[in-house]
Amino acid sequence: SQTIHQWPATLVQPVGSPLSLECTVEGTSNPNLYWYRQAAGRGLQLLFYSVGIGQISSEVPQNLSASRPQDRQFILSSKKLLLSDSGFYLCAWAPVGGTEAFFGQGTRLTVV
Amino acid sequence: KNQVEQSPQSLIILEGKNCTLQCNYTVSPFSNLRWYKQDTGRGPVSLTIMTFSENTKSNGRYTATLDADTKQSSLHITASQLSDSASYICVVKRNTGFQKLVFGTGTRLLVSP
Numbered sequence: 001s002q003t004i005h006q007w008p009a010t011l012v013q014p015v016g017s018p019l020s021l022e023c024t025v026e027g028t029s030n031p032n033l034y035w036y037r038q039a040a041g042r043g044l045q046l047l048f049y050s051v052g053i054g055q056i057s058s059e060v061p062q063n064l065s066a067s068r069p070q071d072r073q074f075i076l077s078s079k080k081l082l083l084s085d086s087g088f089y090l091c092a093w094a095p096v097g098g099t100e101a102f103f104g105q106g107t108r109l110t111v112v
Numbered sequence: 113k114n115q116v117e118q119s120p121q122s123l124i125i126l127e128g129k130n131c132t133l134q135c136n137y138t139v140s141p142f143s144n145l146r147w148y149k150q151d152t153g154r155g156p157v158s159l160t161i162m163t164f165s166e167n168t169k170s171n172g173r174y175t176a177t178l179d180a181d182t183k184q185s186s187l188h189i190t191a192s193q194l195s196d197s198a199s200y201i202c203v204v205k206r207n208t209g210f211q212k213l214v215f216g217t218g219t220r221l222l223v224s225p
Binding site: 034036043044045046049060088090092094095101102103105106 | 153155156157215
């Protein structure tokens with residue numbers, strides 16, 4: 001069966017520090033991968049999606065970047081965090097042509 | 113513009129009562145619509161999926177409806193339980209070459225004893 005792992009679960013970082021959130025998927029090949037952010041009281045906002053290794057598309061301009069160094073690994077990064085980067089970050093995967101996205105447990109990021 | 117709007121934004125009901133959540137969308141071209149349940153601090157989990165030709169689908173105490181003509185969907189929860197307290201998110205998939213999901217902002221439901 002397929003599983004998705006996302007870590008860490010919670011993170012408190014000072015303004016200006018770097019960020020690296022990692023997401024890995026097991027049990028499937030060539031998944032579509034997503035990073036979403038959910039600000040307090042807001043809906044899920046798509047940040048990045050990837051259809052393959054090294055292929056990253058961004059939905060909104062921002063202080064973050066994403067990379068996909070391996071087929072089932074998706075990394076969300078920042079060189080210098082801003083207060084506005086605080087939020088709940090979710091990684092998700094979906095099979096190509098599938099009808100459902102499967103979500104990780106999320107990372108609660110607080111920038112102080 | 114592809115958007116999904118949900119109402120109400122939040123809702124409090126007594127345990128055992130029924131409630132209905134609304135979802136209106138302007139996403140095109142339409143592929144399918146899912147209702148997800150998201151517990152606080154967790155990732156969303158799918159409840160039901162509706163395709164263009166489906167009008168009603170049930171999953172236990174959850175019943176979803178879809179009117180593809182008016183681009184509206186509803187999620188009806190029957191005999192609510194405390195464990196139903198969560199955010200309910202309506203997600204519409206676009207029928208494009210790349211799978212693109214458009215999320216609603218969700219309805220926060222609190223079931224009170």
